[in-house]
Structures are given as structure tokens and as C-alpha cells.
Amino acid sequence: MAVIRDMIPAFELFQPTSADGAIELLIRYGEDGWVLGGGMDSFDWWKERIKRPTAVVDLANVDELKGVRVTADGVEIGAMTTLTEIATHPELLANYGVLTDAASHIATPQIRNRGTIAGNLVQDTRCWYYRGGWPCYRAGGNTCYASAPTAMNREHAIMGTSRCVAVSPSDSASALIVLDAQFVIQSARGDRVVDAEDFFMRPSVDIERMTVLKPGELLTAIRIPSTWAGATFYYEKVEDRKSWDFALMSVASAMRISGGVIQDLRMAANGAAPFPVRLEDSEAILRGQSPSDQLGLQAGEAAVRNAQPLRHNDYKIPLMRNLVRRAVRGTEV
Amino acid sequence: MELWRSAANPWGQEVLIGISWDLMWVALVGGLAFVVAHAVWAKWLAPHSSAATGGGAAIAGLPAKIMRHATSERVFHWIMSAAMLVLLITAFAPVMGLQFAWVTIHWVAGLVLTATILYHIVHATFWQDFWAMWVNGKDIKAGLAELNHMVGRNGTEVPKAAKYPIDHKLFHHGAAVSGLTAIVTGIFMMLRLETPFWAANPYLLSDSAWGVMYVVHGVAGVALISLVIAHIYFAIRPDKWWITKSMIFGYITPEKYAENFDRSLWVIPGVAPQEEESVPAGVGASEIGSESTGGGPASEVGGQD
């Protein structure tokens, strides 16, 4: 069949008012269903006419999924909270600055006004081969076009690959990982809670999905414990332009520093792998040490130790190394 | 039901991607259905056989243990089976919904399988009786006789078998063809991996060539599902357990030898091949059983290699 783009195929729109209702619809429609958050990822797929759900479950009216709530032990953010709301929320700004930093670097202000935190976390990768509808592994096929010797892969992964070399596009993921966040997933069988780090799918396990969400499941809330409230945070995103773009590389860190020593820390990077990478080797070097540029460099080297560049993305190695270094140095962009 | 999956390549041309997973279910269900059917048939519908001729004269002159599979052959068989099972599980469990990092295990097991098969081909060709596994005229006659017997035409004589009765041989051929097909296509697929020895390059072959490769690999794979299900079924059937034991311990008893095998066809060293009268079938000579060849001058008393 001939190909045409930029004309969204027809679908039936459902606008439930509860998460249960939404899940019921998703179960009913199975593969033909689709969850609509802010639409920033969905519209692109639909406009390309590559993904064609017949039933779209729009969460815009599910109020229980919206808002930032201060809880007894931290904060809970509803899945449908917009990125703008997160980036400007006083409690988050005061105590969880790495998240507001990350959120305020996502896309553009207009997109942040519509885009949701859950959408930012569960969105599909932006490998342009995959997004072009090419029949690659992630699309159910049996090849990866982006890792071919002549492929255009400047934005692809330098680690964690397993046949697929796309990168996770979520800017908020690494921030939530360093906050030890947990994600609440609701299904017909009730809730399950997954650590942020474990939420993102490894291509070696399931190459067709970016997250652990199963059909019929909905990410409903993000729980941030107070563990890292008020810690020393760092977030930096390097993108081609100053807005709109997905990260070439980003780094987030949370550190508890007292007596000039890093008592404990978390560090994560995105743009390096098909999932956000927790930098445990770097953490190990830094834990219990006094931060210094030299140490930062060591931590950076550790982060990229096993990196394997593709033809056009070798620059991501020094970039990742330098961002880790800067996180230790505390240099803001 | 679909047989294969296809997709549009970047130029909008339709290319094969692989088999439809419906075939996997067909193979699984088919294999299990065969097992159930056979079990039912064997328990209630199979014609009875008369008591085995055994003891005394039949086993005179036979050693206490008849070597069927040498140690090297058994080791090969079990490593190969382990690899095969790992391959099947890593191939199909994820499709059925069990999620784990399967790719590396799959091709590592594939390489193990390849190594064992290469060993086996060389070993069987030069160190064992190469022709023992090939189907000949006698086998076909025996097979037909067995079929007649199964459908109840009594009175037909089923000759005793050589070391491998026809059903063993047919299974071996089926598994060998499927296995070799999966291996060869699988080795090609290794070229899609990024390794220190070569760069992943999907363009070594055309889209359509890869598509055929994947479909063939898939067909071989699902065929092996059915074959392996049936094979394991027969291996654990109580009435076949003596054959299975020979693949573990290496030998069968002289009674079983006398009951089931034609001494002139499966010659034991040191035992004079005698004319055997044919025995009414149904004593378990039909078998889909063990894979390794054996017999000939290399099979021995006592079990050393």
C-alpha cells in the first residue's frame, strides 16, 4: 500500500474519568487501544500513520492522576501532571531541584504545558529509523538499521545495547532515578510498585518495549521519598539547540555532602543507552570521598569504561565523561 | 492463521520478516496432541503382544551388558540436548510471554550445539558405523509391517530391527535436517551481532534473502518443538525406559537385545550373529528413540571407549 504522512487516521476517542475506567478500556481493546497523555509522542506516531490505534483512551479527564501531593514521606506526583506544573511547583523547587531542573529542560515551554510526567517517562524512543516505520527489531522485525556500518547514528547508544541501539529519550528519568523514586503501576489486578531504575526495559529482555508496562497497565503515580530532599543536586542536558531537542546526553545526580565528604550519592545518565543508566561504578568511586575535579574525572572515566561507540557517536564518550565530571564539580550550565 | 510475517521495507516493498508465531502454537499443540494420542492408543488401542521370548536359549552367549552407546556418544547426546533445550526455551519462551535476556544465551547455546553437531558428524562418519542410521529397504519393509500391525492386521510379521529401527532413523533424519537448517541459518544470523571479530552488517544479504533465512530458521525451530516433545515423551515412557537408560548408562540387557534386535543386523562383538525367527511385533521394537549411532566394531562389552 502506498505511504502518506501527516494525516492522523480515524480512531474512536474515549475519555474516562477514572483510572479504573481507563484500564478497563485498555483491556477491552487490547492491541488496538492506546493511552493518550499529553499527546506529544502519540501525535507523531499517528501523523506518520505508523501506529494506528482504533481506540484512544484519553486520560485528560482522569483528575485523580493529576497533581503534586506532599505526603508523609516525600511527594507523590500524579501521572498526568504537566511538566510545567512540575517545573514550577514550590515544594519540588525547594527540595527536589534535580527534577524541576530536568523538567524545565524538556522540549519547549509549549510542549511542557501539555506534556505529562508519565508521558515523558513512557514515551517511545526517537531513533529515526524506528520512527520512520522501518521494520527493525523494535518494530517486530529482524534487523537494526541504525547499527549498520553506514548508518546515521550520531544520536544512538554507546552502551547497554542488545541488537537495538536506540536511546531512551526521557529527560526526567535520570532525575527520578537519583531521587530513588518509585513508580506506581495500576492494573486490573491492583497496584504494583517498581523502582525507577527497574522501570525501563532492557532491549535484551524485550526489544519492543521501552518500559516494563504490560498491556492493560497504567503508570498512575510517581512516589519520591524524602531520602534526597534538599540534597546537593546537579542536572545538565546537552542538546543540539537550546530547546526542543532530545538530549544528546544528560546527567543527574543527588549527593549528601557533609564535612566536605560525599556521604552518599546517586548518579544517572541518559542518552547513552536504550534505558537511563545508573552510574554505579562512578558512585562507588565517589562515595565517602571529597569531591574534586580529579575525582570527578575518575568517576567520569568509570562511567564510560565499557562504552562502545558506533560510527558517528564516539563524541558521546567524552561528553558523558565530562558531564559526570561536571556533576562532581557542581558546574551549572 | 498466518504462516509468516512480512513488513514493508523502507522503500515500501513487501519483505518476509519471519514465521508467524501461530506456527509455534501449532507445533506445540501438535506435539502435545500427538503425545496424548499416542498414550491413549498405546494404553487402550494398541494390539497386545504375546509374552516375550526370553531367557535361556535366546540370551545364550550374550554378555551381561550389551553396549549400545559409548561414553563419548552419550556425552555428546546430553550436551547436545541441553543446548537444544536452551535454544528452544530461549527462542520461544519470550514469545510466549516469559521475559528475560535471551539473545546471548541463545546464540551461545547455538554455538555449543554447532560444536557438538560438528563433532558428531565427524565422529559418526569416521569412528562409528556411518551407514547404521540410514534408511534402507529392510527398514521400509519393517516399517510397513509395523504400520499394518498397528492397525490391527494380525498375522503380519514384523521383523526385528537393526540397532536403529526405522522410527529411530526417521526421527534422527527429521531432527538432523531441522537442526542443521537451524544451525546454518543461525550462523548467518550471527553476522548481525556486533563482535570483536566482525561488525554487525545487515546489508551483507538482501532484505528478501534475510527474510527467507528467518522464515527457514523459524520453520526449523518450530519443527524441533514437535520433534523434541515427541522424543522426550517416548524417552520417559516406562516401556521405553530401557532405551533411555542406555543413553544414560550405555547398555541394554541381553533380554532386551534378544527381544528386540536381529543379531545379524546389530552385531555384538564376540557374539555370533544367528538367524532369528521373527517375533510378533508389539514388544516395543518400534521406537522413536535415541540419536547416537553405535554398533559395529566400536560397540563393546564393558563400556570403555
Place this chain on the structure above:
Amino acid sequence: MALIGQDISPPDLRAKITGRAKYAEDFRADGMVFAKLLASPMPHCRVIRIDASAALAMEGVVGILTADEVPQSEGGEQCLTNHPLYEGEAILAVAAVSETIAADAIERIRVDFEPLPFILNPLDGVRPGSPDGRPEGNTQVARDWVSIKWTEEDFANAPEGSMPMPEGEGKFDTEWMVGDVAAGFAEADLILDETIVHQSVTHHPMEPRSAMAYWQNGKLYIHTSTQSLVRTQQALANQLDLELDDVVMIGEFCGGGFGSKISGSIIQQVPALFSRKINRPVMLRITRAEENYLGRARPGMQARVRIGFRADGRITAIDLAALGDGGPYARGDQNGGANTASLTYTPPNMRFRGLGVRTNTPPKAAQRGPGGAQIIGMLEPLMDKAARELGLDRLGLRRLNAPDANVAYGPNGSTLTSVFVKEAIDKGRDLFEWDERIARSGQMNGSKRTGIGVGVSPFAAGSRGFDGLLVIRTDGKLQVQQGLGNLGTHSIADTARAAADVLGLEWDDVEVVWGDTSRHLPWSSVQAGSQTTHAHTRANHAAGLDAKEKLQSIAAMDLGGRPEDYETSAGRVYRRSNPSQGMTLSRAATRAIELGGRYSGYELNEDLNAMTTASATALAGQGLVAAARDNFGGEGGLQSWVVGFAEVELDTETGKVDVVHYTAITDCGVVVHPRNLGAQIYGGSFQGMGIAMSQKWVFDPVWGVSFAKRLYTARPPGILDVPMDVQWAAVEIPDPQSPVGAKGIGEPCVGAGSAALTSAIADALEGKCLCRTPLTADVLLAEIEGRVPAYGPLDLHV
């Protein structure tokens, strides 16, 4: 006070800001249907078979238009084709009662293709044994198709990483020499030999080129998105073999074109022909993805240049060889670029050899400063390199090599009416505080290194000989008929001021008529080449003088004295010596109608273009009609200049560039509308910065298909990418050969912005010219870290 030189809101602003402005895709007509295009999935192929039966059987599908039903072009571009030469080329169109159905119908059409070999970038297209982008060959020499290939030896002789510069016949399609380059190099104290590439980039105007057409009584009515107006009407009429009178084109607002919609008439043929075929109005909405394909692009280049310098920085010779990415239908910009280089650096000896290779990539068209913007962005960092090596002031080196008014440049010794680039450089040195900033060059601010850059950028800026047409109405208003397109430069309003100034009117008394060819518009220039400001201030000035003469004549007739005794201003024509003796323009208009003849448009000058004559005749009797041709003449061509200065900070740890400050100084003659001039300078400069820093094409080389086909992947600059600290100034010396003295501005600013950045970034890299665009973080960081370069030195479309 004269209107020229003031800031005045243009008449279309309110409509645009409130959303009431109607663009082509906003129009509806009774029974209108929607058309959608079926595009080629392959970079080069032949259509073997089309089976549209399933589509035509769909409810709501009204018809199909195929390639054999459109004007055929031997070797040129057709609106629909059965031999696509690039991924995305339109093959057929389907119409349906709704766009959704039309899109679904496209998918039901089965087209069988025969894939053919393809070429993506020019250098690959000249390798021995390589395929040609077209069946006829890979370029044209004069009008003949040829297949120019270089030899293995040519490639082997090129130093590692350099573009070959083969000598001998038949290696290029264009060659010229001025002076003696060998001698020039012989006297040089420094010779640079560099290989440079420049990306092809899509125009991506904000408004896609939708069009809606219908027929009534044999006349074609078409709503379009086009930069020009009357010239587009003419182009379309020619292509469809129609009389000008039988085409009514409405294009009041155009959301940008940057050169891709100078006429943009080819795709307009689709709704025009389709609506005639099915006898219903047809709306063809073009999408953003389609803009990436049929919306044109600036041709990239792969070039090698040798430049010889004397110890004092004077260039002694330039030897430039350039391959242009011509797309399937064009030649590329390298010829124009060479001329720009010749003008900007005035080498006494220069050789240029160019080869425009046809490639299977989207079609190329002029893009704001075609050739010039590329060459300046490419060569300015080399001027810096020479200055560094010779120990000279980089700005001083520019000035030394810049032209004066008596310049003769290019292969034919072209001359100009005015050149004030040295004045612009001097003014810039001051305003940008060059001497203070240059002292900061290379300084570290944390991990960020400062770079200072400059780009001297000329571009064509005027033409002559068009017509002005005015009506002084009985209500006293001056109605200025403009045949111009409203592409966003506001030339429709700005050039009308020339007429008002002749008559001494306030802007409130001026009404501009534009955007609809049925409203009797004069023969005009295309809105391209930055010519409109110059051409139509002149044309309106001429018409203004004609109106003034008629006013003076009527006044003298009625009030006595001689016409020369009378003056016009403030809505009256009055005796200079006794201002109370006079009449209002309103009265004069009534008198003109009474007098008829030449006063009200019944008798017209013979040298008017036929279009103007017809328009004036149609307006006859409505008031005092003035119609005159720009006969002011002139010798030499027109070029405007923008000198762009930039200070950047390059983060050596991330490769990111921050543009800290930008100053632009222009020589564009008299400034007609200061705020608008600033907008043009900034808009063009920022566009140039985007070309230098982020915007690109990306093609997969195996499949020949494009990835950077949406705004988020093509990476044009956003508002946050451009510097906040900006200033501009103009030299403001009138062009001596125009009564108004204004030159155009739209284009030279692009090269200025681009080159200011390529120059500044090279400076921040301690003088290293990476000689490619765009200079993205990956390219810069790889260089800083001394790692494997992100791309090969001659890679294009990456």
C-alpha cells in the same frame, strides 16, 4: 516629514496577529474537495504500474490526477511524474470529499516501482563507475546532458581528506579565469589549501505551500502561498497555457518562502488541473513532511579552494573548485557563490571551476542568499586563518581585500552602483568594539572559550524597469496598486511610501492594494533576490512623479500659473508662493475624472508593460490615475552588504556554543523602515546562524531516504538559540543611482550571520577551521578531544 525612514506599522499586521489573515489553506468554496499526493518512496525509480481501482471505489473519492495529465517537461520538473527522481516526489493526486478519505485512498493505491541506482551527494556522483542521478546524465553543459566522471587518478592525486581538483578538459561544467592564478600564487607569501563542505538545508518556511483552485466561466481562480504575485500568476498562466486574463490569483499573505516560493507555481498546477478535470474546487494542503520534499532546499557544496596572500594580507589569487548538490533539476549555487567570492575579496587573479551534479535528493532552489551565503560562511574562517598565520588583524584583512565603488568582479567584470562595505566594516569595528573583544579571543571562562568572528556578506539588492500604478481617489486617499507578493518583508507597504513621499502625504492617507490579481495590479518584479525594495521604491517614485505632474497640471489649469509653480503635500496641491491657493487631492481627483484622457487613465504612457496598461485601463475613470515605468536607468548592478560580528563561548567540555553577542552593520542605501530593516537583518542573520550551527539534512546512504524531514529533526534555530544581546546599524549612504537611494536587504544578512559564527567558532577552536556546517556539538567535541571526527571531511547529508 518623509515616510521613508520612519517606523510605521504595516497594514497587514493586525490581521496576522488576530488570526483573521487568511492564508491559502483557509479558503473554502462550495463543493470543494481535498487532494492528497502520492509520493515516491524511493530516491530514484520508475513507475511500472498504478492500480488505483480500490481507491477509486471508495465512498467519497472523487477522482485521480496522474502524471500524463499534467504539462510535460522534457528533463525539467513536473508537478506529477512517473519517473521520480527523489524520495518524496509526487506521482499522482487523489481527491476526496474529506482529507481523511483522500489520505486513506492514497493508501489503497498500489504502485509498482522499478528501483533505479541513485546518487545522494555530488562527489559520489563523479566517482568512476558511479551511477548518474538522472538517465540523461549527471549535469548539463550549455543545454546538453553529459555524464562527467573523474578518474581514479584524479581521486588518487588528491591529498588525504581533500577534494580532488582535477585539471584538464571536461571535468567541470563551468570554468572561468580572471588574470593569471599561477602568477598570483607565485607572488603569494602564504597559500592556503582547504577542503570545505556546506550542507544542503530545506527552506522550511512556516507556511507550507498549500493552494486552492476552482474554475468559473473558463477562468482559473487560485488561492496560493507565494512570495511574488503577478509574476506567479504569469508563471502559472504560462505553464498551463492560459491567457493572463484567465488566471485570478489571490495571495494576500504568505508565511515565508525564503526563495522556495518565488513563484512556487509548479505544485499549484495540481489543484488547478485537478479542479478543471473534476469540475469542483480542489484544496491541496501541503504538509510539513511534503515541505521537506517538494518544498525545495539550498544546495550544499563540496569545495576545494586555494588562496594566496601577500604578507600584508592582500589576496593575490583564488583558485576555487566547487561541486554543487543540484538535486534532480538544478545546477546548484556554486556559480553565484564564486561571483560573490570575487566581489567580497577582489582577487586580482581568480579561477573558478564548478560542477553542478544532479542528485536524487529534494529539488534545489535559491534560498535567501543563494551561493553567497554558503561561500561567505565557507571562506570567512579561512580569512581568519590567513590573518593568524600572517600575524595580522583579522578585520583589517577583510577591509584590505574589500571592494570600492569602482570594483569590477566576476568573470565578466561586473560593476556596481554603490559599495560602502568599508564604511560598514569601520562602523562595525566601532559598534562591536572589535579591538576590545578581540583581545578576549581564546580566553577561558571556566570551561568556556571565547571566540570572536566576523562575516562580510554581500548579496544582490535591486533591479530596474518595473511599473508603478496609483489612483488618487475622490476621497483624497492615495491608492497604491502593488503587484508584489506579501512574503513577510512588508515591501508591499514600505515601497509604497516612495509614492506618498513624492506627494508629501501622511501614511494614513495611503491605502495599499495587494494580493489579488483581479484588482488591477502593475507589472512587478519577483519577490526574490532582495530586489523589491530598490525596484519598487523606484517604480512607485516614478508613478508618484507622474501623479504629481498631473496634479500640478490640473492645479495650474484651474487656478492659473504654471504647473511648476505648484507643490504637493499634506493632501493638497498648492501654489508654492501662496499656499492658500490650491485644491485638495480629493478635488483634484474629481477634476481628473471630469477631464478624462491622461488624467484618469484613459491615455497611458507607451512604455508601460502590457499588464500595467491593462490594469490602468481597468482603473480608468476612478480618480487621478498615475502609471509610470521606472526609467531612471543606471549603470552597474546592485549589491547590499551586511557585516556580521559575533562573540561566542564554546564550552570545551560539551562542544556547545553560546552566541553571546551579535552586531550587524549594513550598507543597503537609504533605510526605508528602520524597525523592519532590523527585523530583516536579525531574521536573516539568525537563519544564517541556524545554518552554521544546527540545521542539516540527514540521509541514510543505503536507502537514499531522508531523516531530517520534520522541524525537530531538521533543527532550524529556535528563538532561544539566538543571542539576546544584539544590535544593528546602517551606513545609510544613499545609492547614487536611484532617486530613492534604497537597496534591498533580505539576503546579505544570512551570509553575515552564518560566517560570523563559522569565523567565531573557528576562533574559539584556536583558529582551527573545521570547514563544514553545521558545527554541532558532536563535531566540535570530537575536535576538542582529539578523537575520531564525527564525519569525513567531504561527507554531506550527515
